[in-house]
Amino acid sequence: MSDVELTLRRFNRSFTQRIGVLDSSFLGSGRPLGEARLLFEIGAAERVTTLELRHRLGLDSGYLSRLLRALESDELVVVAPDPDDGRRRVVDLTAAGRQAWDELDARSDELATALVSPLTERQRAELDRALETARRLLEAATVRFDVVDPESTDAVTAMSTYFAELDERFTGGFDPGDTLTADAESMRAPHGRFVVARADATVVACGGIVRIDDDTAEIKRMWVAEGWRGLGLGGRMLADLEHRIEAMGAARIVLDTNAVLTEAITMYERHGYRPTDRYNDNPYAQRWFTKPCRS
Amino acid sequence: MSDVELTLRRFNRSFTQRIGVLDSSFLGSGRPLGEARLLFEIGAAERVTTLELRHRLGLDSGYLSRLLRALESDELVVVAPDPDDGRRRVVDLTAAGRQAWDELDARSDELATALVSPLTERQRAELDRALETARRLLEAATVRFDVVDPESTDAVTAMSTYFAELDERFTGGFDPGDTLTADAESMRAPHGRFVVARADATVVACGGIVRIDDDTAEIKRMWVAEGWRGLGLGGRMLADLEHRIEAMGAARIVLDTNAVLTEAITMYERHGYRPTDRYNDNPYAQRWFTKPCRS
DNA sequence: GTGATCATCTGACTAAAGTCAGAGAAATGT
DNA sequence: ACATTTCTCTGACTTTAGTCAGATGATCAC
Numbered sequence: 001m002s003d004v005e006l007t008l009r010r011f012n013r014s015f016t017q018r019i020g021v022l023d024s025s026f027l028g029s030g031r032p033l034g035e036a037r038l039l040f041e042i043g044a045a046e047r048v049t050t051l052e053l054r055h056r057l058g059l060d061s062g063y064l065s066r067l068l069r070a071l072e073s074d075e076l077v078v079v080a081p082d083p084d085d086g087r088r089r090v091v092d093l094t095a096a097g098r099q100a101w102d103e104l105d106a107r108s109d110e111l112a113t114a115l116v117s118p119l120t121e122r123q124r125a126e127l128d129r130a131l132e133t134a135r136r137l138l139e140a141a142t143v144r145f146d147v148v149d150p151e152s153t154d155a156v157t158a159m160s161t162y163f164a165e166l167d168e169r170f171t172g173g174f175d176p177g178d179t180l181t182a183d184a185e186s187m188r189a190p191h192g193r194f195v196v197a198r199a200d201a202t203v204v205a206c207g208g209i210v211r212i213d214d215d216t217a218e219i220k221r222m223w224v225a226e227g228w229r230g231l232g233l234g235g236r237m238l239a240d241l242e243h244r245i246e247a248m249g250a251a252r253i254v255l256d257t258n259a260v261l262t263e264a265i266t267m268y269e270r271h272g273y274r275p276t277d278r279y280n281d282n283p284y285a286q287r288w289f290t291k292p293c294r295s
Numbered sequence: 296m297s298d299v300e301l302t303l304r305r306f307n308r309s310f311t312q313r314i315g316v317l318d319s320s321f322l323g324s325g326r327p328l329g330e331a332r333l334l335f336e337i338g339a340a341e342r343v344t345t346l347e348l349r350h351r352l353g354l355d356s357g358y359l360s361r362l363l364r365a366l367e368s369d370e371l372v373v374v375a376p377d378p379d380d381g382r383r384r385v386v387d388l389t390a391a392g393r394q395a396w397d398e399l400d401a402r403s404d405e406l407a408t409a410l411v412s413p414l415t416e417r418q419r420a421e422l423d424r425a426l427e428t429a430r431r432l433l434e435a436a437t438v439r440f441d442v443v444d445p446e447s448t449d450a451v452t453a454m455s456t457y458f459a460e461l462d463e464r465f466t467g468g469f470d471p472g473d474t475l476t477a478d479a480e481s482m483r484a485p486h487g488r489f490v491v492a493r494a495d496a497t498v499v500a501c502g503g504i505v506r507i508d509d510d511t512a513e514i515k516r517m518w519v520a521e522g523w524r525g526l527g528l529g530g531r532m533l534a535d536l537e538h539r540i541e542a543m544g545a546a547r548i549v550l551d552t553n554a555v556l557t558e559a560i561t562m563y564e565r566h567g568y569r570p571t572d573r574y575n576d577n578p579y580a581q582r583w584f585t586k587p588c589r590s
Numbered sequence: 591g592t593g594a595t596c597a598t599c600t601g602a603c604t605a606a607a608g609t610c611a612g613a614g615a616a617a618t619g620t
Numbered sequence: 621a622c623a624t625t626t627c628t629c630t631g632a633c634t635t636t637a638g639t640c641a642g643a644t645g646a647t648c649a650c
């Protein structure tokens with residue numbers, strides 16, 4: 001067994017000692033670290049809600065409020081009520097705020113440049129690859145799986161991307177018609193579920209459950225975002241859905257798929273799914289699988 | 296050009312968000328972060344001087360003193376005067392301190408384990424490799440080159456290791472005799488210099504300069520520690536020494552080497568050194584090189 | 591031996607970071 | 621329509637973190 005834990009901790013020690021500088025670079029901006037970090041976070045996205053900021057930076061609501069007021073009194077940000085939900089507030093940079101942000105960004109970039117400057121071009125490329133690999137894997141490892149409403153923004157985005165991809169890959173294309181809204185009800189609790197996997201705020205995978213009868217539940221709309229494949233997310237999504245199906249008390253799982261989706265088929269087979277008879281009249285399906293629940 | 300800077304910053308953001316937890320894991324130990332970090336640092340080595348701690352953690356002496364007193368009053372550490380130098384003090388863990396340390400360590404390990412647990416064995420191995428590569432490169436990038444006295448601990452350690460290695464590689468071995476002390480004077484300012492490269496506190500390379508005559512300076516004792524080779528440190532040490540020689544006002548550089556040290560020979564050639572006549576009677580030398588100074 | 595230097599400690603601070611308990615406004619469930 | 625929940629804000633705090641100016645004692649250079 002490889003001892004990643006040790007490597008991870010050793011890396012963490014070494015890294016924070018060296019690159020912690022990148023953060024304290026926010027110091028020297030004449031602004032306390034907390035404020036600077038907040039400013040940076042606001043400028044990274046445009047139009048953030050305070051709620052999002054709170055989650056992303058892990059701040060107490062009172063504390064955040066005070067920090068925002070400080071930035072506001074420096075005329076770096078404007079805070080306005082969210083038109084969609086009057087309880088929330090949205091934050092945005094002013095022109096002066098954008099300028100301050102740019103300065104933070106430039107300083108941070110300078111430090112990063114200085115840090116890697118002793119390396120040769122080849123070593124820099126190697127470092128680039130290593131960091132990218134590590135980031136991808138760590139982000140994949142910390143992806144979170146949550147049940148959401150099938151008509152929520154995240155769900156709709158995920159399925160639309162999925163459908164667009166099917167349209168490209170299927171010979172003869174794929175026409176979703178009104179499936180998006182038509183399916184919604186069947187994938188809502190208590191009959192069904194819709195699960196999205198998120199890395200930070202971006203949706204990187206999804207999957208749905210539909211109860212067919214007392215015994216049987218179907219898995220549908222399984223998808224992993226391009227650029228996030230090969231990281232085992234498909235398998236983890238499948239396992240997550242299976243757990244939920246078991247918890248819902250079904251005895252067996254079914255699913256269908258198109259013959260061109262070979263990676264999917266391989267994955268199902270690897271996870272114990274066996275071919276079964278056609279159980280529906282889905283015109284896009286050429287393969288049908290089933291698997292008993294464990295319990 | 297690869298944009299490592301961007302990758303580095305993106306990685307930093309992503310990493311600190313996820314692994315920052317590893318540090319704040321020190322919280323939840325019922326001890327403030329500063330104290331916990333100090334305790335951890337004390338336990339990682341045995342018998343540290345406060346001076347070392349101050350450098351490693353970058354703390355103000357007054358602040359450190361106070362933190363130590365807090366740990367002491369909790370009976371986690373004992374602070375005693377250093378027998379070698381009465382101004383300094385050495386810190387060590389008590390039994391209770393060791394126990395507290397073990398708890399911190401266990402908690403940190405748990406978190407690391409939980410973090411990577413969703414990954415497959417293969418992915419974990421890949422992460423391990425990527426993090427190791429990144430750490431090596433970042434540590435190499437941040438190595439510092441300093442002039443030290445040729446009889447200082449660091450210099451002596453470096454040269455002893457170097458000599459031991461020569462003894463192994465040279466056909467017929469290498470007998471340093473009293474070179475260590477005999478050379479010291481010639482490598483001290485103003486006639487000469489001795490430079491060590493350090494990553495954190497460990498010496499990873501060294502090199503010496505000896506003034507031969509008004510025109511000429513010799514480079515000696517160039518060595519890069521095993522495990523730190525292939526990272527361009529040799530080239531950087533060479534460049535560092537050359538700069539110092541130029542600043543000393545010499546017009547040309549000479550150096551000798553043994554025929555078995557092929558990597559060194561290749562490096563000298565790559566850096567513009569050309570073969571020259573034997574200029575000394577070093578019994579271990581078979582090759583002599585020279586290079587003019589730029590100015 | 592003596593003056594300069596070095597390392598630690600103490601007292602007296604300040605600023606930043608973070609917590610907690612409500613109050614008040616908007617949305618939601620039934 | 622009314623109770624409940626969800627968010628944000630304010631006031632009143634505490635704790636950490638960090639700085640600065642000496643004082644004290646040990647060591648070093650000459």
